[in-house]
Structures are given as C-alpha cells and as structure tokens.
Amino acid sequence: METNKLLNLVKKHGSPLFIIDHDIIRENYQRFKKALPGVQAYYAVKANSELEIIKTLFDEGSSFDVASYNEFMDVYNLIDRWREKKKEFFIWDKIVFSNTIKDRETLRRINKYEPLVTYDNMDELIKIKENCKKAGLILRLKVPDTGSQVEMASKFGAEPGDALSLIKKSFDFGLKVEGLSFHVGSQCTNFENYVSALDITSEIFNEARKRGYELDIIDVGGGFPVPYDFNGPRFEKLADILNKEFKRHFSEDTEIIAEPGRFFVATSSILVSEIIGKARRDRKIFYHINDGVYHTFSGVVYDHWIPNFYSFKRGKKEICAVVGQTCDSFDKISLAEHLPKNLGIGDYLYTKNIGAYSTASSTKFNGFEGAKILHVNN
Ligand SMILES: Cc1ncc(COP(=O)(O)O)c(C=O)c1O
Numbered sequence: 449m450e451t452n453k454l455l456n457l458v459k460k461h462g463s464p465l466f467i468i469d470h471d472i473i474r475e476n477y478q479r480f481k482k483a484l485p486g487v488q489a490y491y492a493v494k495a496n497s498e499l500e501i502i503k504t505l506f507d508e509g510s511s512f513d514v515a516s517y518n519e520f521m522d523v524y525n526l527i528d529r530w531r532e533k534k535k536e537f538f539i540w541d542k543i544v545f546s547n548t549i550k551d552r553e554t555l556r557r558i559n560k561y562e563p564l565v566t567y568d569n570m571d572e573l574i575k576i577k578e579n580c581k582k583a584g585l586i587l588r589l590k591v592p593d594t595g596s597q598v599e600m601a602s603k604f605g606a607e608p609g610d611a612l613s614l615i616k617k618s619f620d621f622g623l624k625v626e627g628l629s630f631h632v633g634s635q636c637t638n639f640e641n642y643v644s645a646l647d648i649t650s651e652i653f654n655e656a657r658k659r660g661y662e663l664d665i666i667d668v669g670g671g672f673p674v675p676y677d678f679n680g681p682r683f684e685k686l687a688d689i690l691n692k693e694f695k696r697h698f699s700e701d702t703e704i705i706a707e708p709g710r711f712f713v714a715t716s717s718i719l720v721s722e723i724i725g726k727a728r729r730d731r732k733i734f735y736h737i738n739d740g741v742y743h744t745f746s747g748v749v750y751d752h753w754i755p756n757f758y759s760f761k762r763g764k765k766e767i768c769a770v771v772g773q774t775c776d777s778f779d780k781i782s783l784a785e786h787l788p789k790n791l792g793i794g795d796y797l798y799t800k801n802i803g804a805y806s807t808a809s810s811t812k813f814n815g816f817e818g819a820k821i822l823h824v825n826n
Pocket residue numbers: 492494495513546547631633634635669670671672707708709710711
C-alpha cells in the first residue's frame with residue numbers, strides 16, 4: 449500500500465492501526481494452490497484468527513487447522529446453517545485438530561463431528577479412546593527443524609522409532625489412524641528439513657501399509673517461508689522440491705495436506721504506530737511508540753520475529769532504538785533501527801509483513817488495548 453494511503457487511513461482511524469489487506473490473503477492462497485496443486489491447504493487459524501480472515505479463506509475454498517474448540521467454533525459458525533449432511537461432510541473433509549494435546553472436555557465436545565485429530569503419544573491415545581472414539585487419527589512425528597525461526601521438535605512429535613507401535617495400538621483400541629503428520633518449524637528456510645521429514649514419514653507410511661494398516665493421508669504441516677528479507681529462498685523453489693518428493697515417495701492414492709499459517713497472512717498486514725516519546729539514553733535516541741511487545745509486536749517474543757520500521761519522513765539516518773509503551777523495561781522492540789534523525793513526537797512509523805503471530809498473541813498489559821484492526825478489500 450502506498451505511503452500516502454497509509455497516512456490517510458491513520459489520520460481517519462487513529463493509531464496504532466493494523467491494516468489487513470484481503471486481496472493479499474487471496475493472492476497468497478492462490479499462489480500456494482498454484483505451486484502445490486495436489487495439496488489440500490488447511491489454514492492454521494492460530495496465525496491470525498480474525499473472523500474476517502477465516503471468512504475470506506473460507507470463500508476461497510480453504511480448509512482449516514484449528515488448535516482449540518474456540519477456533520473450531522469460529523469456523524463452524526460459517527456453516528452452522530447448512531444442512532446437517534453437508535455440515536458433517538465439511539467438518540470431516542476440511543477441518544483438522546492439529547494440537548497434539550487436547551483436554552478431555554474438548555475431545556468430548558467434538559466427538560460427534562467425527563473429527564480428524566492429531567496425537568503423538570500413548571497417554572493422548574488413551575484419552576482419545578475414552579473421550580473421542582469417533583475421531584480419525586493422524587500420528588505426528590518428530591522431524592528435524594534445523595534453522596527454522598520457531599522450533600517445534602523439542603515439544604511435539606513421536607519418535608519415529610515408536611511410530612509403528614503407536615499405530616498398532618490405535619487399531620487395537622478400535623481407533624483408525626488415517627495418516628501421518630509433521631511440522632518442520634515455522635518460517636523454515638532450510639528446505640532440507642522437509643526432505644528429511646518426508647524421508648522419515650514415507651518409510652513409516654509405506655511400512656504401515658505393508659503391515660495392512662490403511663493409512664492414506666500425509667500432512668506436511670506448516671513452516672512455508674515468507675519473504676521477510678530479500679535474501680530468503682522462494683516458496684516456489686520449496687514447492688518444486690516438495691512436488692518431486694511427493695512423487696518419489698507416495699503412490700497416487702495418497703492424500704497430501706498442509707497447514708500453512710504464516711504464509712497466508714504475514715504479508716497481508718501493515719502496522720502504523722506513532723512516536724509518543726523521544727529520549728536520549730546512553731548516547732542513543734529511544735523512540736517510544738504507542739505499541740510494543742505486549743501488543744502487536746508480541747511476535748518479537750513468541751515468534752522470534754525481527755520487525756522492520758519505516759518512516760514516512762526522509763532525512764539523514766542514525767541508529768536508534770524503538771521501544772514499547774508499557775512501563776516494563778522488557779518492552780523493547782528493536783535496539784538497532786536506522787531511522788531519520790529528524791523524527792519527533794507525533795510522527796508515524798510503519799511496519800510491513802506483520803500479519804502473522806502478532807495481534808493473535810497481543811495482551812492488554814498496562815491497560816493498553818492494542819491496535820485498531822482495519823480490514824480492506826474484504
Ligand atoms: C500444528 C501446527 N500446524 C501449523 C502451524 C502453522 O505453521 P506456519 O505458520 O509456520 O505455517 C503451526 C504453528 O505453530 C502448528 O503448530
């Protein structure tokens with residue numbers, strides 16, 4: 449979006465202003481489908497759970513990966529009025545509960561929908577058997593996540609060596625394992641992770657089939673990288689690798705699905721913040737803005753994200769710090785920005801590519817509400 453448009457919007461709506469452009473979400477969805485035509489895309493709602501985003505992707509034909517009952521209901525509300533049979537089919541075909549650990553109450557509530565759910569350990573399997581007998585299961589495997597911005601392997605995934613016994617146990621319990629999944633870590637620019645994950649997964653998948661277990665889904669998770677900086681490898685290069693690996697490892701009747709989160713929404717949003725204080729501290733200028741790491745910049749903490757700041761003004765640049773509005777000294781967004789020297793209180797800054805894992809994990813710390821969210825082109 450051009451800078452004069454951004455300024456007009458912020459003058460009209462106030463700051464901080466979080467602008468979500470739905471044309472970009474549609475473009476990202478179509479780009480994914482074009483590069484990976486055989487893959488059913490389940491949008492990982494956790495990346496940005498704004499209802500308008502869910503609706504836009506729903507209209508595009510997306511499926512959904514939900515982490516909780518509330519996220520499930522956010523999708524369900526779009527189909528609530530449909531005929532019962534059509535609704536059942538949608539839930540069965542287009543929703544996956546990808547959180548490997550679900551509380552018992554959630555499992556009891558979703559049982560009637562015969563949901564697709566993931567698991568990665570024996571205790572979860574017993575819990576599913578006792579509370580969600582109608583579920584279809586996906587076993588999540590631990591795979592390498594080397595170099596990914598957010599690592600996953602230390603918290604999720606069954607050891608590959610345990611996989612066949614976890615599959616057998618599920619069938620012994622009368623539960624059906626439908627497939628295998630993995631997540632190579634979020635913002636994965638090391639494509640070797642996907643190659644290794646598919647090596648590991650295909651070996652287990654093909655061995656399970658040989659033993660008579662009719663698995664048919666491979667879920668390649670999320671991790672699809674966004675061009676935060678210009679040096680990163682392109683998504684299309686990854687898609688080429690994936691398409692070749694799918695052909696190499698799996699027969700035609702295998703259903704390949706994915707759970708992209710960041711890829712659909714990160715580039716859709718811009719935040720405009722305002723400088724509300726300026727101070728020289730230890731020979732460096734600190735700009736205090738009306739947002740911060742407890743709010744829209746929460747991704748700096750939870751997503752290990754390095755944001756960028758741009759000014760609407762031009763001028764000779766200097767190194768400065770940009771910090772948040774709260775009383776907490778932890779609330780520092782960046783200690784090394786290059787911004788024009790002549791900025792002052794009331795000037796605006798903007799940050800691009802902030803659509804994923806930002807407002808989704810924003811708090812109301814110190815009594816600050818967080819940015820106003822503005823949807824455009826929806
Ligand atoms: C199980 C699962 N699937 C998908 C995603 C989305 O990942 P990404 O945003 O990297 O595409 C996540 C992110 O945490 C996840 O935990």
